[in-house]
Amino acid sequence: MIIYxxxxxxxxxxxxxxxxxxxxxxxxxxxxxxxxxxWGPQYVGIRFDGVAIPTGATIIDATIEFEVDEPNTxxxxxxxxGQDADNSGTFTNGNSNISNRPTTTATVSWNNxxxxxSVNANHQTPDLSTIVQEIVNRSGWISNNALxxxxxxxxxxxxxxxxxxxxxxxxxxxxYVAP
Numbered sequence: 001m002i003i004y005x006x007x008x009x010x011x012x013x014x015x016x017x018x019x020x021x022x023x024x025x026x027x028x029x030x031x032x033x034x035x036x037x038x039w040g041p042q043y044v045g046i047r048f049d050g051v052a053i054p055t056g057a058t059i060i061d062a063t064i065e066f067e068v069d070e071p072n073t074x075x076x077x078x079x080x081x082g083q084d085a086d087n088s089g090t091f092t093n094g095n096s097n098i099s100n101r102p103t104t105t106a107t108v109s110w111n112n113x114x115x116x117x118s119v120n121a122n123h124q125t126p127d128l129s130t131i132v133q134e135i136v137n138r139s140g141w142i143s144n145n146a147l148x149x150x151x152x153x154x155x156x157x158x159x160x161x162x163x164x165x166x167x168x169x170x171x172x173x174x175x176y177v178a179p
Contacts, residue, residue: 001176005048007162007169012047014091014098015039018152021096028164029069032078032113032157041152045091045098048172049146053136056179062128064149066159067168073115076155080108082131083148086140098150106130116157120168123157132174 007013015024015031018041030044046064053059064080081103091097108128116123128149135147162169 001178003052003174005051005172007046010163011090013161014045016043016098018042023093023097025091026163027161030159030161032151033076033153033155036156043098044151045148046170047088047090047146047148050144051147052143053174053176054143054178055141057136057176059129059133060175060177062132062174063124065122065124065171068116068119068121069160069164070158071117071119072157073117074155076113076157077111078151078153080110080125080128081150082135086138087145088148103150104131104134106134113157
């Protein structure tokens with residue numbers, strides 16, 4: 001079975017400045033890695049609500065698809081983690097609301113991300129199935145819960161956010177086998 005879940009609320013994607021913990025909840029885009037306007041390194045949090053994966057499912061493949069909002073070239077690499085929670089909440093203005101969330105043991109490195117030279121082009125992460133599997137293996141996970149990914153790194157890749165273009169917000173694809 002394959003499911004697709006798009007970020008569907010303004011508070012389901014957010015940015016956090018690494019140095020201060022300041023939150024930005026209504027950005028029209030998401031800079032993966034470093035915010036180029038002087039903000040500096042940041043965490044990006046992405047929440048997918050209503051993830052219809054049954055308890056006990058085996059995750060075969062999982063990716064997040066981003067649509068380019070601004071062209072970026074040059075070196076960029078990020079690390080992706082999941083929030084270690086049964087049903088992740090929306091983001092708030094509370095200081096460090098992304099980085100203070102407990103994260104999964106599983107991480108995925110997206111190294112040497114190709115250039116994003118064309119606005120509206122789509123790019124997918126490497127396979128995130130280890131992260132999703134760790135979350136859905138939690139004893140409190142049930143179908144239609146929400147899960148969060150936390151992204152940080154170097155360089156810059158600028159993707160659409162829900163606030164900027166709802167129909168182009170990050171899209172989670174998960175292929176699984178039901179128990």
